[in-house]
Amino acid sequence: MELKRLAVPAVTALLVLATGCTGATVQGRPGASGVRDPLFPRAGNGGYQVEHYALDLAYDPADGQLHGTAVITARAEQGLSSFNLDLSGLKVEGVDVQGAGARFNRTGTELTVRPAKDLKKGEVFRTTVDYGGRPKPVVDPDGSREGWITTGDGAVAVGEPVGSMGWFPGNHHPSDKASYDVTVTVPDGYEAVSNGQLRSRREVGDGRTEFAWHSPEPMASYLATVAIGKFKVTTGRTPSGVAVYDAVAPGEAAGSEAALKRLPEIVEWGGAKFGPYPFGTAGSIVMPARTLAYALETQTKPVYSGAPDELLVLHELAHQWFGNSVSPKTWKDMWLNEGFATYAEWLWSEDHGGVSAQRRFEAFLAGDTSVDDQAGGDWAAFPPAVPAGPDHVSDAPVYYRGAMVLHRIRQEVGDERFFDLLRGWAADHRYGNASTEDFTAYAERRTGHDLKKVWDVWLYGQGRPKA
Structure with a gap:
């Protein structure tokens, strides 16, 4: 995604680079500033994988100020002389790596960190970032807002696809999943909710309450949240x-x-x-x-x-x-999230006395909105495995034609093998990442069927498929 870059005055950048330790002779090389995602090429960063985020946040809805400390534990995948974190807006007040002050500079949404000492390949390292300010929403290519969204008496943080960089620094691409601990301090009378399990809730004085949340299972950063309200x-x-x-x-x-x-x-x-x-x-x-x-x-x-x-x-x-346990490798694999969840709706209806998945499939082919009001939409505008661009990643074909791909597999292989495929896919890729290519290969292997015509016509084919 072509993110708007915010100008950084040269003098300020030089002053920031002059702070911290000067470092030893460079042995590593800079980590990449993006993972070259097909739709959002600047999302994420290269050279390391995050293992754990510990976020300590304080927020008062009265003034809208967020104060945060992020402790990021990661493993270097190469020798690193510097690495990047994604962060939109907010002021960085200090960075250290492995307990030593690190130089850093900002260019738009990229926070570049230069440790006092180069990191070795395989080294597990800890980066601490102190930051704060008034967070602003991130606007997607399709015009929707994400990031830190304020309400009349609170706020909520949402991140699909890249909005999480609006409230904490990190490696914001679904291919890098990590465990999380999120501690949020808010005024008494407010609740602070995040992912996972509430480990503690305690009054900390000065009219404030602290909530500590723990998520032990791997999580993509776009799925992290904080909600504050009464x-x-x-x-x-x-x-x-x-x-x-x-x-x-x-x-x-x-x-x-x-x-x-x-x-x-x-x-x-x-x-x-x-x-x-x-x-x-x-x-x-x-x-x-x-x-x-x-x-x-x-x-x-x-x-x-x-x-x-x-x-x-x-x-x-x-x-x-x-989508959450089995997460996409890239954003062009979004149909593996939305097509599956949409088909789950069809299955729920089928199992609870509603319209069968077969009848719904036929309704979409016929444009019969009396069965499903979405059947008259442009569900065939593009093949679900090839979204037309970052501004179309959540369009109808990703949801409804994606669901129809799954139903076509079911028609080809029968219910027994189809439902075995769904369970096997979720089990064998649990807590991991998978691509469309991973799924097509897995589906053929698991079911024992040649599904090339399904892929060619329904998953990758241009134009409106026919039954």
């Missing part, structure tokens, strides 16, 4: 023992009640269809209506803008298997 919190467990934590804006509580009551049932249903639920916790964050123009499958606790209905909860929970 939420109504409810907790429970699914029949199989998965902890449930729902945080709902008071004004959305009545409208959310029916759908969220079905959340434990949906988790159990998904476990039967796709294999064991991949995380230790589940739940939801319901923000005031119109906070966002979309819902997002943030790991373990999807974010909803206003009260969700049952199918939306189903869709975002299906992502916990497809």
Whole structure:
């Protein structure tokens, strides 16, 4: 993605570079400033893989100021004389690497760090970044807003595809997954919610409360979230023992009640269809209506803008298997997220007395909106494995034609092998990353069928496919 670059005065840059330690003779080389993603080439960074993020944040909705310390534990994949972190806006107040002051400079969304001593290939190193300011939303190529979004009495952080750089420095590409600990301090009376398990909640004085959240399973940074507000919190467990934590804006509580009551049932249903639920916790964050123009499958606790209905909860929970546990290698593999979650909606309907997946597939072919109101849309505008550009990565073909690809596989191989494929895919790629090429090869191997015609016509073919 061509991100807007913010000018950095030359004098300021020189002053920043002059701070910290001067370093030894260069033995490594700079890490790349992007991973050359086909749609968002400047996203992420090269030369290292993050193992863990420890984020310590303080936020007061009254003044909108965010103060943060990020401790990033990573492994060098090459000798590094310098490396980059992605960060949009916010002022960097200091950086150290392995406990020693490091030189750094900013160019747009790139924070370049030069350690006092070169890092060796294979070395596990810790980078600490102190930063703060008033975070601003990140605007996507399609015009949608992400990053740190303020509300009337709080805020929420969402990151698909690159908005997480708007609230913490990191390697912001889904190919680099890590575990997280997120500590958030807010004024008394507010709740602070993040991914995973709430380890502690304690009053720390001066009218503030600290919330500490822990996510042990690998997570792509776009799935990280923090939500701050005066939420109504409810907790429970699914029949199989998965902890449930729902945080709902008071004004959305009545409208959310029916759908969220079905959340434990949906988790159990998904476990039967796709294999064991991949995380230790589940739940939801319901923000005031119109906070966002979309819902997002943030790991373990999807974010909803206003009260969700049952199918939306189903869709975002299906992502916990497809998109969150098994994450895309690049953003052009987005259909592996959205096509799978959309097809999960079709399966849920089929299993609960609604329209069958076959009938829905036929409705899309016929443009029959009496069966599905999305069937009249431009679902065939481009092949789902080849999005037309970064501004089309969330368009209808990625969702609906992606779901139709899966149904075509089901038609070809039969139910037994198809559902074995879904469970095997989720199990064998659990907590990892996968590409479209990985999936097509896996599907043929797992089912024992030649699916080339499905790929050629439905996944990669131009024009409107026919049955």
